[in-house]
Amino acid sequence: MSFYTSLSGLQVAQADMNVTSHNLANVGTNGFKKSRSDFADVIASNFTTDPRRQVGMGATLKQNVQQFGEGNLKTTTSGLDLAISGDGFFAVRTNGLNGTLAYTRNGGFTVDSNRDIVDAQGSALLGYPVDANGTPTATDMGSLTKLTIPEISGTPKPTANVALDVNLQSGATTPANAFxxxxxxSYNGSAATTVYDAAGNAMTMTTYFVRDSANDTATSTAWNAYSYVNGQQMTTGGVAATPVSFDTTGTMLTPTAAVAYDSFTPASSGVAQSFSLNLAGSAQTAGGFSVNTRSQDGAAVGQFSGISVDSTGLVTASYSNGDNKLLGKVALANFTTPTGLRQVGNSYWQQTGVSGSPQLGQAGDSGYGGLMSSTIEGSNVDITEELVNLISAQRNFQANSKALDIQSSLIQTIFQIQS
Incomplete structure (x- = not known):
C-alpha cells in the first residue's frame, strides 16, 4: 500500500511541475492566464475505523484553478490592439473550431483579406450593430455580428460648380508671348482646383489669368481667363478665353455671373459633363497674384484609410473623402464562474456548465472593464513565482522518490529474512 501512497505523491508533484512548466512556457503569450494546482489528501475509512488510527493513502489532484488576474498592459502603435482593463472577454467566431463561439483576452486584432476584423488565428471579432449615433440596436447573443470594413464610402458626384476668389495684380503687364x-x-497667374468626373475620379482644373491691356478702357482694365481640365481646354460657346474686367477701384465688372463651360468628356470616366466657373469676389489689387478661396461641389468615392476604437468599444472606419462609418460596438462577455471555462488553446476559452452562460455587456458597464485601444494585455505569469513553485514541486517529487526507494529497500530486507 505504501508504494501507491508514494506513487500518488509522485503523480501530484509531476502534475504540479507540468502546470508550472505550462505557465512558464506562456510567459510571453498575450492574454494568457496562469493556473494553480490544488491537491487533497486521500483517506480510506469506514464507520468502524478508530479516527486515532487512520492512516492516509496519499494525495490527489483536485483541480487546476485558472488565475484571471490582469496581465501587464503594453502600449502599441496599432489601433486594433485592444485590451480590457478589468473583467470581461472578447467574443470571437472561431475559424478552426467549426465556427463556434469562443472567448479570449488576447486583443491583438487586424484586418483580413475580406476586410473583417480578426485575430491571429483568423477568428472574427464580434460586436453589436449600431445606429447612426453609435447606440447598439440589439444586444442579445443572436445579434452579435462580425465587424466588417466597407472598402469604399460615399457616392461619386461630378463637379457642377467651381468657385474661385482671386487677387490679380493691378500693375501687371501683358505678356510678350502668346498664351x-x-x-x-505667357500668363500672369494660375490657380489649380481639384474637380471630379462622373465616376468620382479626381481631375485637376487649372485656370490661367492673362493681362489684356489691348482691351483696356478709360474706366476699366482687361484680363482673359483660360481653363483646362487634365490638359483639355474648356470653352464657352466654342470660345476659349473668358473676358474679365475691373474698374479703377479694382472691383470686378465682368463676368457678372458664373461662366458656363461647354460639355466635355473626360477620358477618366468616358461620361460627358459640364460645369461653371464663378469668379465672384475676385479683385484687382496692388499686391501680387493670390488665391483667397476655391471650392467645388463634386465628390469622390472614399477609399478606406484608417480605423479607430474608442473607450466604449465603438469601431469607426475613416475614408479618404472625409467620411466616417460606424461599424459596430465591441461586445464583451463575462461569466458567473470564469474559472470553470474550458481552455481550448490559442488563448481561447469556451463556456461549460460550470462557468455558466455568457453575460453580454459593453466596455465600462457595471461588471465589465474598460476598453483600451493601441494597448495589448500580456501574460499574467510571474516568472519568479513560477520558478519558486518549480523548485518546490521538484523537491516534492524527490522526497516521494526517496520514500519509494526506502520502501523498496524495506521490502528487499523482508525478502532476505525469509530466505
Whole structure:
C-alpha cells in the first residue's frame, strides 16, 4: 500500500511541475492566464475505523484553478490592439473550431483579406450593430455580428460648380508671348482646383489669368481667363478665353455671373459633363497674384484609410473623402464562474456548465472593464513565482522518490529474512 501512497505523491508533484512548466512556457503569450494546482489528501475509512488510527493513502489532484488576474498592459502603435482593463472577454467566431463561439483576452486584432476584423488565428471579432449615433440596436447573443470594413464610402458626384476668389495684380503687364499653358511667361497667374468626373475620379482644373491691356478702357482694365481640365481646354460657346474686367477701384465688372463651360468628356470616366466657373469676389489689387478661396461641389468615392476604437468599444472606419462609418460596438462577455471555462488553446476559452452562460455587456458597464485601444494585455505569469513553485514541486517529487526507494529497500530486507 505504501508504494501507491508514494506513487500518488509522485503523480501530484509531476502534475504540479507540468502546470508550472505550462505557465512558464506562456510567459510571453498575450492574454494568457496562469493556473494553480490544488491537491487533497486521500483517506480510506469506514464507520468502524478508530479516527486515532487512520492512516492516509496519499494525495490527489483536485483541480487546476485558472488565475484571471490582469496581465501587464503594453502600449502599441496599432489601433486594433485592444485590451480590457478589468473583467470581461472578447467574443470571437472561431475559424478552426467549426465556427463556434469562443472567448479570449488576447486583443491583438487586424484586418483580413475580406476586410473583417480578426485575430491571429483568423477568428472574427464580434460586436453589436449600431445606429447612426453609435447606440447598439440589439444586444442579445443572436445579434452579435462580425465587424466588417466597407472598402469604399460615399457616392461619386461630378463637379457642377467651381468657385474661385482671386487677387490679380493691378500693375501687371501683358505678356510678350502668346498664351500657352506650357509657357509660364505667357500668363500672369494660375490657380489649380481639384474637380471630379462622373465616376468620382479626381481631375485637376487649372485656370490661367492673362493681362489684356489691348482691351483696356478709360474706366476699366482687361484680363482673359483660360481653363483646362487634365490638359483639355474648356470653352464657352466654342470660345476659349473668358473676358474679365475691373474698374479703377479694382472691383470686378465682368463676368457678372458664373461662366458656363461647354460639355466635355473626360477620358477618366468616358461620361460627358459640364460645369461653371464663378469668379465672384475676385479683385484687382496692388499686391501680387493670390488665391483667397476655391471650392467645388463634386465628390469622390472614399477609399478606406484608417480605423479607430474608442473607450466604449465603438469601431469607426475613416475614408479618404472625409467620411466616417460606424461599424459596430465591441461586445464583451463575462461569466458567473470564469474559472470553470474550458481552455481550448490559442488563448481561447469556451463556456461549460460550470462557468455558466455568457453575460453580454459593453466596455465600462457595471461588471465589465474598460476598453483600451493601441494597448495589448500580456501574460499574467510571474516568472519568479513560477520558478519558486518549480523548485518546490521538484523537491516534492524527490522526497516521494526517496520514500519509494526506502520502501523498496524495506521490502528487499523482508525478502532476505525469509530466505
Amino acid at each position: 500657352a499653358p506650357s509657357d509660364p511667361s
